[in-house]
Amino acid sequence: MSWQRLLVCFELLSPVHIGFLPNQAGTILASTRCYVPGKSLWGAVTARLTPRLFKTPTTIDFRKVGDEIKLEVFFSYFYLSDGESIFNPNYTPEGLKWGNLSDKEFRGHFLGSHVSTTIEKVTGTAADESLHELEFIRHVVGSSKKPSQKVFMVGAVWVADGARIMGQPLQSREGSLFVGDVDMFEGITVGGERNYGFGRLKRIACTGTWVEGAGKLWEITPDQDIRLEKDRPLLAHLPYRQDCVFFGDIELLAGREYDLRGSTLPFRNPGAHVNAEAHYFVPGTRVQGAGVVRFDPWGRLIWKN
Numbered sequence: 001m002s003w004q005r006l007l008v009c010f011e012l013l014s015p016v017h018i019g020f021l022p023n024q025a026g027t028i029l030a031s032t033r034c035y036v037p038g039k040s041l042w043g044a045v046t047a048r049l050t051p052r053l054f055k056t057p058t059t060i061d062f063r064k065v066g067d068e069i070k071l072e073v074f075f076s077y078f079y080l081s082d083g084e085s086i087f088n089p090n091y092t093p094e095g096l097k098w099g100n101l102s103d104k105e106f107r108g109h110f111l112g113s114h115v116s117t118t119i120e121k122v123t124g125t126a127a128d129e130s131l132h133e134l135e136f137i138r139h140v141v142g143s144s145k146k147p148s149q150k151v152f153m154v155g156a157v158w159v160a161d162g163a164r165i166m167g168q169p170l171q172s173r174e175g176s177l178f179v180g181d182v183d184m185f186e187g188i189t190v191g192g193e194r195n196y197g198f199g200r201l202k203r204i205a206c207t208g209t210w211v212e213g214a215g216k217l218w219e220i221t222p223d224q225d226i227r228l229e230k231d232r233p234l235l236a237h238l239p240y241r242q243d244c245v246f247f248g249d250i251e252l253l254a255g256r257e258y259d260l261r262g263s264t265l266p267f268r269n270p271g272a273h274v275n276a277e278a279h280y281f282v283p284g285t286r287v288q289g290a291g292v293v294r295f296d297p298w299g300r301l302i303w304k305n
Contacts, residue, residue: 002161003074003221006172007214008185009077012139012151013056013200015112017193020251032111032135034089034098035283036153037189038075038236040300044188044201045069053166065166070297072163072170074222075235077283077299078155079135080110086154086213089284091248092232096284109149112138116195134193154211155299156218164275173260175205222295225304230288237280238293238301248285253278 018033018040046066054061079088080098085107087098098106116133142148159177162168168180177184189199206214217235222225233248240250280300281287293301 001223003158003223004161004172005221006159006175006177006219007154007206007218008078008157008176008205008206008212009081009152009154010185011202011204011205011210012137012153013202014194015136015198016139016191016201017134017136017198018191020253030076030134032137032191034087034106034110034137035080036078036155038077038155038297040190041075041078041155041157041188042066042069042073042298043297045073045184045198047186048186049165049179049182049184053168053179054079060142068165072160072165074158074295075299076155076157076218076295078153081210082141082149082151083152083208084210086210086217088217088233088235089282091284091286109141109255110138122302134196135200136193145173153201154206154214157212158222168304176203222297223293225294226301228287230286233284233286234281234301235293236283236299236301238287239282239303240279241303245286245288246281246282247288249282250279250285251282253280 016032016036017030018036019030020033043066046069047061048064050057050062051068053065066210076174079086081087085099087101087110090097094102096103101109112135114136135152139151140148141151157169157177159172165179171178174183174187185201185203188201190201191199228248237253291302294304295301
């Protein structure tokens with residue numbers, strides 16, 4: 001199968017929260033990832049596109065559209081940018097770095113938090129065990145030395161030649177993907193805490209020298225074998241194997257989803273279904289010569305041997 005690669009850039013219009021499970025026991029902080037996994041982009045596109053293809057979409061319609069997108073479009077992970085550099089993770093002898101920034105510098109610059117609690121109607125005091133701190137990716141950053149500046153994120157998508165979604169042609173034009181006349185990336189939102197207005201993205205033209213760096217990060221195709229190299233950090237999650245020598249970290253890859261079991265009803269109870277898959281090497285980890293991998297429609301790496 002032949003594939004066309006398209007670099008996609010977004011401007012963050014609001015803070016973004018990409019949560020992950022499990023939370024540490026006893027903590028009140030809901031942490032955020034510092035990047036957007038390909039699965040989150042796939043989910044955002046599916047959620048936005050399906051109501052444009054069906055007047056009264058049901059759970060089955062969302063599942064059909066999502067499954068067809070997975071066959072025709074592969075998503076990379078998306079990483080933050082300040083318009084000059086791309087901040088993908090890299091475990092080094094000096095510790096975890098994001099681009100040219102240490103983990104501490106990166107988090108201090110790009111991440112913020114919001115504290116809230118539930119107030120009792122009768123007493124007007126904070127409800128027991130209701131204190132909650134939400135971490136998020138800022139959509140605007142700045143410092144005493146630099147004026148406020150926008151935050152962007154960039155990644156890649158690969159489109160199969162002759163792709164169709166629900167019988168309509170899927171085409172690349174104007175720097176985006178269109179199903180018929182519908183722009184797949186227009187007005188999408190990613191992540192959680194949308195009741196706070198989080199997760200709003202605006203697709204923008206990919207221009208500038210930092211985009212050239214993005215092109216070099218994803219010089220691969222979905223059907224291409226990738227040999228792991230100890231000097232090249234992972235750009236996505238990879239299933240953990242005990243026989244691998246690695247420098248980095250592992251985590252249980254889990255998250256909250258809609259329940260997609262067959263139903264003719266609209267989506268209800270978002271996040272009620274917890275999906276816990278397995279332990280994975282995290283992005284930025286270096287895995288030494290353990291074999292050959294490829295990547296799946298959500299940008300995760302999978303073992304070929």
